[in-house]
Amino acid sequence: MNSEGKPQRKISRRDFFKGSAIAAMGVAAGGILAGCGKPATSQAPAKAETSGKASFEVAPPPIADKDIKETVTADVVIIGAGTAGMAAALSAVEAGVNTILIEKHTTFNARGGWNGAIGTKVQKREGIEIDKAQVVNELVSYASNKVNGKLIRLWADKSGEVMDHLIDMAEAEDMQIKLWFENVKRPNGYREYVTGHTFNGPKQANLVGLMEKHVKSKGGNIRYSMPAAQLIREGKGRVTGVIAGSAGKYTKFIAKKAVILCTGDYGHDEEMMKKYCPKGLDVDTNVYTPPVNTGDGHKMGLWIGAAMQEDAPHAPMIHNLGGAPLSSNPFLRINALGERYENEDVSVPQLCNSIQLQPGNKAWYIFDAKYAEEVGKMGAGFARRTSVTDGMRKELQECLEDGRAFTANTIEELAQKLEIPVDAFKSTVERYNIMAKKGEDLDYGKQRECLTTVEKPPFYAGKIPTVLLVTLGGLRTNINLQVLDTEGKIIPGLYAAGNVGGDFYANDYPVIVPGLSHGRCLTFGYLAGRNAAAEKL
Template sequence: MKEEEIMGSTNSHHEAKGKSLSRRTFLASAALAGTTAALTSLGGCAPSSNGGTSNAGNNGSGATASHAWLDPAPELPETVAEETYDVVIVGAGIAGCTAAQAAAEAGASVYVAEKFEGVTAHGTDIGAVGSSLQLQEGVNIDSALAARLIYQWGQSEANYYLIRTFVERSGEIMDRYIDMAKETGYEVVLNSEMTARSDWDTLDDRFKQFRTAHKFLLPEGSDLPEQPWNVGYFINMVADDAQERGAVFAFNTTAEQLVRENNAVTAVIVRDDEGAKRINATKGVILATGGITDNEEMKRCFCPIALRADKSDYFPVGGNLGDGLIMGSWVGAALSPCYPAPIIHPVSLSVMGPGFDTCWLTVNRDGMRYCCEVGFEPIVTNARMNTPGNVAWAIWDAHYPEHAQRQEPTKSKSFMDGLEDKVEQAVTDGAFFKGETLDELAEAIGVPGDALKRTVERYNSFCDAGEDPDFGVPPRFLSSVKDGPFYASNVSAWLLALPYGLRVDQNSQVLDTEDQPIGGLFAIGNVQGDFFANSYPVTLPGTSHGRGMTYGYLVGSALARGETLGGYKAGIA
């Protein structure tokens, strides 16, 4: 698809203007009424008094009885300036910064609006399939199988071609940035810690995990600035490269509205300390605004199970308010029809990481076993958040060193030294609980002793037989609970991010409520809908960051060329 099909004809220039625009009204989608009726029928989705917590559309009109994304679009404000660029990007996280770098490298003039004072970077891994680093280490991944497993985790709701394009193209794109990292002075390795495991590729498909987690590091002795999170090295690297190529990063600048003229989005209204400004885009606007992690109203409407997470660990606070979803809705964009896939992990920072790095019998508050305990994150957290009282416990016995080594022969090497002393210290610190008998342990964690003992007896029979008919835990992870002392730790559920966004096609171009592309509007990163659905899979560790990188590069470079990325190629080759 060529530029005229994406945008319609516009003039290309990069200049600032000091005039004000006259007030005008947004083009509203006639299908919005149908969307409103569908969404307001959702249980537990009553509108708040302020119509949402996003900054987008905060026009000072006061309370409203509707959700912000269902309200009519506000009138455009008077503006104090106007600027024009080829590509305008909203959001400076991994997706937005990669898109800026790719578009600038391809020769486009680029403007990035970011509401915070700098780029947003957190997390450890960036997922990719087929990189040179993987090939060097003998990691050969069946891309068709990988794509199929991700698709199946979404219960066939997601767009298969978005997934397949990520799997097919992420390796070559990662290689570009591995080369850039070497030139910058960084190191890139394959990670095998935390959610990344090096030897789960031989498990059954529902547990299978491949070595896709790429970790950017600062070499020892480097004089480059240290980042608190590994992904920060990548994001700062691509943002710096984009700026060296002329991209303009406007920090402390909030995107408020999109301008849709005819069938194309042609500008973004932003606001900084000087006032509202119109930023024109001659080739396209890319939304990279993140998901809905910080928007309680959207969580109630679209993903209520996320409200049962123990904590939300996304930062900076207020970074994921669904701004792009609201702005898109105001110009007729459709919301993703997929149920969101919250990134919720059973994070345990204690030694052995029970429920996270190691797998143990788990029981609910009634002392009953309730799930498959394999530490494949959504299996553990989805079940935990549906337990009575929203609480659960991992249980193990005195033979935990042998159990841990059998479960994780590779990963356990990182925590075996002094393990017993560290476990006892965790008991002292209150992170773990201990009982010489199961009755003592039951009393310590507040579950019925008789029920716990019956559960343990049944579970031990499965361990002895090497088969779990209830939940299908593979023999490798079945760890009997027979000899005291006995231990327990709480099974946590931390919400790290909540991807949910706009409906897009195979090219990541935003669709309207009739499934027709909206000219000049694209969504990437966690505001890109239809990639994940229902449960966030860890089949390919680092996929959330990896798809941000992959689609940032593909959409940014394609827009600079006046093309789309050709999302159906993966199904034709």
């Protein structure tokens, strides 16, 4: 059977694998990190064959029967207990089938906290109507048509139904579900839809924990600290299970109906990053902690003949987390040469893209003592501040103390603290002030409301970090979430959902739909679990 539609640099290592204060802060606060599930531990061999393949593409020898200490049988076996995996387990147990969920980590995986959907009861209560066709067309266009539009339409059509089910579950336990942000449409044509739903605040663990509770209450078997190693498939036959655990104490999980991969992305496998997403290496830090997202579901799929999405390089999700407050607002931005380099009124992924083109990947945003009066004029948007609070002032002070931000009473002194050319910086600020006073950006065409002078001391500068959250490329599936092989045919008994699945993103992560990453994980995880449960024995 064919698929339901086939979509047809330099690497700066920097601090990629180093721990960071940004990562610690993001995990502790449940920040705005995104991701859909923990991958299973890879059992790839240490060396690649001499065929030109990367080592992760080479299938290891099958695990011998003598090394298997336990065999467990279920109808559906799900690998990866993140947002997608827990949603898959939930729908499978709700369908009344025997369900096992295995996870390599000691608990479920949850980060971030916004979940994108269209047509939910919460949106209807707020009088928010969103044109699905318009959103689908914009997402496909954002990806330069290098995606499977049918998968995006599937999310748009089914996300409201899945989200409403979760909302009912949450409200039954007095959880508060709120929408994130307002409808944004700026003069430059950029828009954001009101799609992000939070459950008792922007903390994904609240929602994933709720799903875990329901999975267990309905008899689902969850096994943590159980890393998957190899899928079980004879030739081009059906996938009948997975072997998991570690050497000397493997467990064979037999799946009478299907196996579902919900193993997340590959952001901590350097070899996979170099092949599929080199741009994601050229960042200040990788904030996915613990670093268990090593693409193991991708690898296990490749080893049995699955196809990877064809549009490489894959899209990374790179945001400016962990810097001083206001770094997403369109204040003057300068590079290490002291020069302005863009229209600053752009989205978070776009501002990170432009930073990666600057000398040394360095950029700062510049503002002065009257910033509190100017913030509200700049418009709302993903990660933007629309007002200055006491909490934000405290946050800025902390950044001044720890070196993420700088202040000075003169432009010359500020340039010296940033270690950038003084004369070039002074010239940049002078020209920017002239244009701001005239209300016309002659260099990049930024709208009048976002042109603010830098003339009232003290002056401030904040370093804008670039941070990899997840990678967004994976195995090809059809609209039933069944994994496809390199000939476009279904691999029987194998499904994929979340960031292990491909053909949904290209180029970049589209924050025009806040919460889309988790929203896809929830919707496709739930649908994959339901579809797998309906398989005929």
